[in-house]
Amino acid sequence: AANVGVLSMVVYFFMLVAMYAFLANLIFTLTTHNSIVPEHRITRVMGAIIAAVAGLSYYFIQDYYRHMLADLSALGTEAERQELIRTSYNAIGQYRYMDWAVTTPLLLLKMVSMLRVESSKAKGAITALLLADFFMVLTGYIGEQQLDAAGHILVGPKLFWGAVSTVGYLVVPFVLYRLWNRFKDQAKPIERKSFKIIALSTVTTWGVYPLGYVLSVLDIDMNWIHLSFSVADIINKVGLSVVVYLAGKTLLDE
Amino acid sequence: AANVGVLSMVVYFFMLVAMYAFLANLIFTLTTHNSIVPEHRITRVMGAIIAAVAGLSYYFIQDYYRHMLADLSALGTEAERQELIRTSYNAIGQYRYMDWAVTTPLLLLKMVSMLRVESSKAKGAITALLLADFFMVLTGYIGEQQLDAAGHILVGPKLFWGAVSTVGYLVVPFVLYRLWNRFKDQAKPIERKSFKIIALSTVTTWGVYPLGYVLSVLDIDMNWIHLSFSVADIINKVGLSVVVYLAGKTLLDE
Ligand SMILES: CC1=C(/C=C/C(C)=C/C=C/C(C)=C/C=O)C(C)(C)CCC1
Ligand SMILES: CC1=C(/C=C/C(C)=C/C=C/C(C)=C/C=O)C(C)(C)CCC1
Incomplete structure (x- = not known):
């Protein structure tokens, strides 16, 4: 810790833990491919992709953060340190968006397939879901780039861009809810239950990201946002993977 | 974004998204190998190779671009920035050609095998296709190197070299069209449909590259070319992979 502070070191800890958790999830997803019912295997493929992309993304994030820590330890005053943590936050934070551009559509497709939605019967809804999600990520990224010359x-x-992005965000639970109404009767009980849990996460554990985005404009230690995002990422990505596995395994055992 | 501009940051975003998309495609291709009919599995192997090479190529591209961004943020005037974006464009753009030298022949072979062309019966046509393609890439690369001492x-x-390269380019759809006429009757309907989509892409979404090549001599912000190429790469490489998967899966389900 020396003079960078314990909080910074705990943030670094969770960045590496997240990276390892995704590596773990990648291996878990690939090796249990045959332990679940065939209909849900394609969602395991998506799970493997999500794990690999998130793992690589966290490799970049922790690498950037590690270099930032080295610079940080050379700074004399707490004000200088907070300044570096703030300006580097914007550089590190942006890596999350490239990851989200690929992983959040897949998370949504996993949810949709849990409900046994036949893609041919719900083309419009699925397209709307993916476009809204991509719109959310891209406009959020543009919002992250609204910096002055000093960073x-x-x-x-x-x-403003956060509000624009929120429009896309709100479409997501709305479309999921409509899909639920249309398809819930054809899904099995365990699939219904799993869908409910993971679809609700889009308005609960996904809410951490817009919250962090808004809090970033306040004068707080940005390390808290890094920390919440790392923990939320593990829950959203690895958690979903476990829920799908348990559902698929229960169905196979039956 | 600070003083490098939002467009530069959006370009960086799409470079990383493309890299992740290829990683995603690699895992997708490898894990769904057995979900498609055996006759088309070899095209999945080609898909995996394309994804791996493109992913590594984008690693180099985004890495170069990231260092360029760091230099960019140190420059004072917009004119100096545009100058750096222009000269670095030529350095970054060339990485695409090494990728194309390996991936475009494989993309063409994927198309050909979608039509169930027996290679023994079409040796001449396939050789012509691959030679024309390689000629296109190599002469285009030589064209990219036509720079003065200031870059x-x-x-x-x-x-001039672009025109030479175009000769090779035009041979590609010509040969594909002749193969279509010769072999279309032995392919199944879904294979015919898939071949049409992917073969047409060589004169539509492939057209982005010669267009960008010509536009690069004009006084435009080269970031627009980076952006279009990254998006076109995702469509051409991942899109083709999805079309082949859907065709192969439909045939297995039947
Ligand atoms: C609404 C909103 C946002 C929402 C982001 C979300 C919902 C991200 C979800 C990420 C997930 C689920 C990652 C997986 O682990 C942004 C872009 C922060 C910008 C501000 C407005
Ligand atoms: C005609 C022409 C060109 C054509 C390039 C093409 C057609 C590239 C295709 C790339 C693909 C399909 C990549 C896959 O993702 C060059 C070399 C730019 C040089 C100028 C003339």
Whole structure:
């Protein structure tokens, strides 16, 4: 810790833990491919992709953070340190968006397939879901780039783009809810239960990200946002994978 | 974004998204190997190779671009920035050619095998296809190297080599069309449909590359070319992979 502070070191800890958790999830998903019913195997493929992309993304994140820590330890005052943590937050945070561009559509497709939605019968809804999600990620990324020449957040523009992004975000649970109404009767009980859990996560554990986005304009230690995002990523990505595995395994055992 | 501009950051975003998309495609291709009919499995192997090479190529591209961004943020005026974006474009753009030298022949072989062309019966046509393609890539690469001592494009020579390369390019759809006429009756309907989609892409979404090549001699922000190429790469490589998967899966289900 020396003079970078314990919080910074705990953030670094969770970044590496997240990276290892995704590696674990990748191996778990690949090796249990045959322990679940064939209909759900394609969702395991998506799970493997999510794990691999997130793992690589966290490799970049922790690498950037590690270099930042080295610079941090050379700084004399707490004000200088907070300044570096703030400006580097914006550089590190942006890596999450490239990951989300690939992984969040797959998370949504996993949810949809849990309900045995036949893609041919719900083309419009699935397209809307994916477009809204991509719109959310891209406009959020543009919002993250609203910085002045010194690398400080331009509060007004950042919040404006955040509001734009939220429009896409709100479409997601709305479409999922409509799909639920249309297809819930054809799914098996365990699939219904699993769908409910994972679909609800889009308005609960997914909510951590817009919250962090808004809090970033305040004068807080940005390390708290790094920390929450790392923990939320593990829950959202590995958690979903476990739920799908348990459902698919229960169906195979039956 | 600070002083490098939002467009540069969006370009960086799409470079990483493309890299992740290829990683995703690699895992997808490898894990769904047995979900498609045996006759088309060899095309999945080609798909895996394409994904791996493209992913590594994008690793180099985004890495170069990231260092360029760091230099960019140190420059004071917009004119200096555009100058760096222009000269680094030529350095970054060339990485695409090494990728194409390996991946475009495989893309063409994937198309050909979708039509159940027996290679023994079409040796001449397939050889012509691959040679024309390689000629296109190599002469295009030589064209990209037509720079003066300051790193600026020599318009005349670049366009000359572009025209030479176009000769190779035009041979590709011509040969594909002849193969279509010869073999279309022995392919199944879904294979015919898939071949049509992917073969047409050589004159539609492949057209982005010669267009970008020509536009590069104009006084435009080269970031737009980076952006279009990254998006086109995802469509051409991942899109083709999905089309082949859907065709192979439909045939297995039947
Ligand atoms: C609404 C909103 C956002 C939502 C982000 C979300 C919902 C991200 C979800 C990420 C997930 C699920 C990752 C997986 O592990 C942004 C882009 C922060 C910008 C501000 C407005
Ligand atoms: C005609 C022409 C070109 C054509 C390039 C093509 C057609 C590239 C295709 C790449 C693909 C399909 C990549 C896969 O993702 C060059 C070399 C730019 C040089 C200028 C003339």
